[in-house]
Amino acid sequence: MGPWRLELIRAWRTRRMIVLLAAFVIVGLGDPVLTYLLPRLVNRGPRDGVHVILPRQTALDAITGVAGSLAELGTLVVAVVAAATLVFDGRPALAAFYRTRLRRPVRLVLPRYLVLTAAALLALAAGILAAWYETTVLFGAVPAASLAAGSGLEALWFCFVTSLVVAFASVARSAGAAAGSAIAVLLALALLGSVTVISSWLPTRLSDSLPDLISPGSAGDIWHAVLVAAVGAAVLVVAAVWRLGRREL
Amino acid sequence: MSALRTQGLAKAYGRTQALAGIDLDVPAGAVYGLIGPNGSGKTTALEILAGLRRPGAGQIRLAMPQDRVAYAPDAPEFEPWLTAAEVVDVAAGLLGRPRDQAAVADILRRVGLADAARRRVGGFSRGMRSRLGLAAAMIGGPLLLLADEPAAALDPGGRLEVLELLAGLASPDPADPEGPVTVIVSSHDLGDIERICGRIAVMARGRLVYQGGVGELLAQASPALRVVVRPPAGTLLAALSAAPWAGSVTQVSPGELRIDVTDQDEAERRLPAVLADCGARLIEVGRAGPSLQDIFFDLTGTGPSRAPAEAMAGT
Numbered sequence: 001m002g003p004w005r006l007e008l009i010r011a012w013r014t015r016r017m018i019v020l021l022a023a024f025v026i027v028g029l030g031d032p033v034l035t036y037l038l039p040r041l042v043n044r045g046p047r048d049g050v051h052v053i054l055p056r057q058t059a060l061d062a063i064t065g066v067a068g069s070l071a072e073l074g075t076l077v078v079a080v081v082a083a084a085t086l087v088f089d090g091r092p093a094l095a096a097f098y099r100t101r102l103r104r105p106v107r108l109v110l111p112r113y114l115v116l117t118a119a120a121l122l123a124l125a126a127g128i129l130a131a132w133y134e135t136t137v138l139f140g141a142v143p144a145a146s147l148a149a150g151s152g153l154e155a156l157w158f159c160f161v162t163s164l165v166v167a168f169a170s171v172a173r174s175a176g177a178a179a180g181s182a183i184a185v186l187l188a189l190a191l192l193g194s195v196t197v198i199s200s201w202l203p204t205r206l207s208d209s210l211p212d213l214i215s216p217g218s219a220g221d222i223w224h225a226v227l228v229a230a231v232g233a234a235v236l237v238v239a240a241v242w243r244l245g246r247r248e249l
Numbered sequence: 250m251s252a253l254r255t256q257g258l259a260k261a262y263g264r265t266q267a268l269a270g271i272d273l274d275v276p277a278g279a280v281y282g283l284i285g286p287n288g289s290g291k292t293t294a295l296e297i298l299a300g301l302r303r304p305g306a307g308q309i310r311l312a313m314p315q316d317r318v319a320y321a322p323d324a325p326e327f328e329p330w331l332t333a334a335e336v337v338d339v340a341a342g343l344l345g346r347p348r349d350q351a352a353v354a355d356i357l358r359r360v361g362l363a364d365a366a367r368r369r370v371g372g373f374s375r376g377m378r379s380r381l382g383l384a385a386a387m388i389g390g391p392l393l394l395l396a397d398e399p400a401a402a403l404d405p406g407g408r409l410e411v412l413e414l415l416a417g418l419a420s421p422d423p424a425d426p427e428g429p430v431t432v433i434v435s436s437h438d439l440g441d442i443e444r445i446c447g448r449i450a451v452m453a454r455g456r457l458v459y460q461g462g463v464g465e466l467l468a469q470a471s472p473a474l475r476v477v478v479r480p481p482a483g484t485l486l487a488a489l490s491a492a493p494w495a496g497s498v499t500q501v502s503p504g505e506l507r508i509d510v511t512d513q514d515e516a517e518r519r520l521p522a523v524l525a526d527c528g529a530r531l532i533e534v535g536r537a538g539p540s541l542q543d544i545f546f547d548l549t550g551t552g553p554s555r556a557p558a559e560a561m562a563g564t
Contacts (some may be wrong), residue, residue: 001335001342013330093326097385100299101343174453233376 007115016081017119024127032042032062034135049229059139063147064211066131070154071207074127075186078120078158082165083179085116088119090174094249105245109166115239117162121155128210143214150210153222156229157206161186163233163240170243203229206228251312252277252393252431253298258307260293270307275448278429280419282446282463284436286551288505289452291435295320295395298433311393314346319391320542322396323435325382329371333362334383336370340385352388360384361410370426387418392427394418396434400441408441416445438499439541453549464513466544467536472496473509474516474552475537480504488527494519502530507537 001009001240011017034041088108089095102108128151135142165182170179187202193199205225212222253275260268268290283291296302298309299320327336335352357366360380363395365373370381379402396415400408414515418430436442442449443463449521459466478485480503489498489508492514498508510516510519524531545551 001338001348003343005266006339006342009335010330093322093324093330096299096301096320096322097325097327097340098300098343100318101316101340101389103300103316140340217261248303249296 003102003111004115005188009167010085010112011115011119014085015124016085016116019079020081020119020123020175021126024070024123025050025130025236027066027073028127028130028132031065032131032138035062035065036138057134057139060211060215062135062139063131063150063207063214066128066135066148066247067154067210070124070156070210071183073158074124074158075161075207076183078161079165079182080175080179080185082116082162083169083175083182086112086162086166087172087175087178088112088169088244089247089249095249099249106241107240109170109237109244111200113166113240117159120158120162124154124158125151138202144211147210150213153206153213153226154226156226156233157203157209160182160203160206160233160236163236166240166241167236170240172245196219200224201228203232250277251275251310252279253312253433255298256308256310257408258294258297258309259305260290260297260302261305264472266455268304268440271450271452271455271457271458272460273450274460277431277432278419279448280416280432280434282434282436282442282449283451283452284439284442284545285452286437286549288454289549290455291398291452292323293462294452295397295433295435298393299395313392317390317392318395318396319386319389319393320380321379321397321399322387323377323379323401325385326373327370327378327381327385330369332367333357333373333384334366336381337384337388341388344389346389356388357382359414361407361493376404376407378522380407380411381404383414383497390427391430393431396432398436399434400436400438408438412441412445416428427434439545443541451545451548453551458548463541467513467541472513473499473507474520474523476506476508476524477522477533478504478506478530479532480505480525482529484525485527485529488523492516492519492523504532506557 030230038086042052042054088098098108122156132142132147161182162186165178168181169178172181189202189204193202193204199205200221201224204224205222206229209222251274253273255271256268256274257272258268259270261504277442282504283294285291291337293302297304299318300315301320331339334357336354337356337376338348341353342348353519354363354366357363360383362377362380362384365377370378373381378397379515383396383399386396399415400411403411415432420434434446448461449459449463449466450457482500483503486498486500489495489506494510494512496509498506508516520534
């Protein structure tokens, strides 16, 4: 059994694939329903004569809700699952099993990183398909081409997240430390995003880019973030391979 | 010919000198024992040889490529969601060896895990994991097998099986063009080492305090045998006194003889015939004087006769 098949079996038997799929599909199905029911939920129960008037909810609102949940819950789930998968040296005797057989660190890192990232992207695709279906049923048609383009940007964001985790997993020796460090950096990036000068360059810009592509004219500055995320993801993976090659058990 | 030679191999963890320049010379096809108290540097040495740690100084010369060096740690771990057969299959696959289910089944049978081949490893006992660790190490066709305390977690029967398995790996097989496997085994159990190892290295505080044959080491310190037969032992005493390999023979108590030997090898070969010729009813035979354990305590500066503080300092 080679490393690629091993990683596919890992994704399935550890239930990590199911956790990812469940999280994304729940977001995809649940958020449009919440958006649809929002006006009724807000005005439900005793209100002391106050009636809240909300603008009519649209497909864009539903997709914005989905994008927000993917950026928060989706990112958190992917970071935790990725850390649990990508910490190579958490158990020294198990690490010895792999390291005495896969002498080149790239053979240790790439199959696990790529299969995990592919699993996250598959879950994302399932979540967005669910969101598209639910939104179409409840609100009417969503432009499919724009949704597909937005999904591509979301996919790049999750590639960046898994790359960040693999970089920390090459330094940390526990899943908790790797996940915690990666989430801390993602939060710091989100805070930096409030500085308007650099916000368009940060990969976090991609995490909620789905509505921007559906809403015409608001995605003009996204390409800076695409460039930074793509280059950053590649650099982080190379750094992880380099670091694992140098690190002793 | 040496399978492995090291020169001045050293390793420090911070201020602690784990290895202080050791020169190992392991002959090809040998079962080579690495013994020493806890903290003497055995595991560090094995991990460096396995390529898991980098030496701080020194050289390693292997007579084979690094991917033909296998390592079985003292407490092996595997993915709990794999079956035993899958673990061995993965071990071969990661080395790039072709898939061979018959070889996997054969290895599992040899380590005594044939019945557990389809069970997930998560439910294995430590002893079963030790056996599986050996199976995973053996599958890729290694030419040098590094086994760290391979029998530590096993019951007496299991110990014997595993030790015989390791000794068997190093036995020449005319059908194998690559020759026998060289085995380096570390152990705390001197009986295990004495049973299967022809050569040993004794380590203490990161240094090599002895390297050579087990027989040579024992011969240096215990050139005497103790024979206990059912009394009377007069005829045997006379026969032994006349043997050219016996320096002197004394009767310590009725039926118990101490033989100071001049030629250890000859004594081990000839003694059974003398016993048989005299019709002696043998109860016990062994070494008189210090055992390998006593020599080990002497060399490493440890042992129960030492004051606890001193013994602790030595570990």
